[in-house]
Amino acid sequence: MPSVYRRIRKPETSITRRAFLAGASAAGIGLAAYSGTHARHEFEITRLTVPIRNLPDGFLNFRIVQISDIHLEEFTEAYFLERIVAQVNGLDPDLVLITGDYVSRGPLEVSVAYKAAGVCAEILSTLKAQRFGILGNHDVVVGASHVIPPLEAHGTPVLVDSYHALERGRDLLWLCGTDDAGTNSPDLDLTVPANPKAPVLPMCHEPDYVDKVVQHPRFPLIDLMLSGHTHGGQIRLPIVGPLILPPMGQKYVQGAFNFDHMQLYVNRGVGTVGLPFRLNCPAEITELTLVRA
Ligand SMILES: [Fe+2]
Numbered sequence: 001m002p003s004v005y006r007r008i009r010k011p012e013t014s015i016t017r018r019a020f021l022a023g024a025s026a027a028g029i030g031l032a033a034y035s036g037t038h039a040r041h042e043f044e045i046t047r048l049t050v051p052i053r054n055l056p057d058g059f060l061n062f063r064i065v066q067i068s069d070i071h072l073e074e075f076t077e078a079y080f081l082e083r084i085v086a087q088v089n090g091l092d093p094d095l096v097l098i099t100g101d102y103v104s105r106g107p108l109e110v111s112v113a114y115k116a117a118g119v120c121a122e123i124l125s126t127l128k129a130q131r132f133g134i135l136g137n138h139d140v141v142v143g144a145s146h147v148i149p150p151l152e153a154h155g156t157p158v159l160v161d162s163y164h165a166l167e168r169g170r171d172l173l174w175l176c177g178t179d180d181a182g183t184n185s186p187d188l189d190l191t192v193p194a195n196p197k198a199p200v201l202p203m204c205h206e207p208d209y210v211d212k213v214v215q216h217p218r219f220p221l222i223d224l225m226l227s228g229h230t231h232g233g234q235i236r237l238p239i240v241g242p243l244i245l246p247p248m249g250q251k252y253v254q255g256a257f258n259f260d261h262m263q264l265y266v267n268r269g270v271g272t273v274g275l276p277f278r279l280n281c282p283a284e285i286t287e288l289t290l291v292r293a
Pocket residue numbers: 101136137138205228229230246
C-alpha cells in the first residue's frame with residue numbers, strides 16, 4: 001500500500017543519504033591522505049630535446065637536468081630530496097640547474113629555514129654533476145645571506161644577476177641567473193652578456209618574468225630560459241585546473257613555451273608550499289638535451 005510503502009521508503013532514503021555523506025567524507029579524507037602522502041611523493045622525469053641556434057660542437061647532445069622548488073622542511077622531507085638526488089645521479093647529466101626556493105618562509109620559525117638551508121646544501125652536494133643555482137622568492141624572504149653561503153660552501157654556486165661561461169674545449173655556453181623577480185628587480189643588463197657569440201641560457205625563478213625578458217634589448221641573444229615557482233599548481237582538478245598559483249606564476253604554469261627563437265621551460269618543482277598536497281601534478285625532474293636548431 002502506498003502509505004506503508006512511504007513509511008518503509010523514508011528510513012531507507014535517510015540511511016542512504018547518511019551513507020552517501022559518510023562515503024563522501026571518507027572519500028574526501030582518503031583523497032587528502034592520498035594527495036598528502038602518496039601523490040606528494042610521486043615524481044616524473046620529463047625528457048625533452050631543445051634545439052639551440054648555432055650550438056657549438058662541444059655542446060651537441062649536452063644534457064642538463066633541472067630541479068626546482070625543493071622547499072625543504074616546510075613539508076618536503078630530507079629523504080624525499082635524497083630520493084630525487086639519487087634519480088638525478090642515475091641520469092648522469094652533464095650539468096644540474098636548480099631554479100630556486102631551496103627553503104620556505106611559511107608558518108614555521110625562520111630558524112627552521114636557516115637549518116633547512118644547510119641540510120639542503122649538504123644533500124645537493126651529493127649530486128655528482130657540476131651544478132648551479134639561482135634564488136627563489138622564499139630564499140630571499142628567508143634571507144639570501146642564510147641560503148647562498150651553505151650552498152656555495154657545498155659546491156653549488158648561486159647566480160644572482162650574473163653569468164658564468166661554461167667551457168668545453170674552445171666552445172662556450174653562457175649560463176645566466178637573475179635575481180629573484182618576485183621580491184627584487186632583476187637587471188638583465190648584468191645577467192645577460194652583451195656580446196656572447198655563443199648560446200645564452202638564463203634561469204629566472206618566476207616564469208611570468210618572461211614577458212619582461214622578451215621586451216628587453218638583449219632578448220635576441222637569449223636561447224633558453226628555465227623557471228620553476230609554480231609547482232604546476234600543486235593540485236590540478238579536472239575542468240577547474242590548477243588550484244594554487246603564486247604571483248608571477250599564473251600565466252606560464254608548467255611545461256614548454258616558445259617565444260620566437262627562445263624557449264621557456266617551467267618545471268613543477270620537488271616540494272609543496274601552503275598545503276602538503278599534490279594531486280594530478282607530480283613533482284618533476286627535467287632532462288633537457290641540447291641539439292643544434
Ligand atoms: Fe617560488
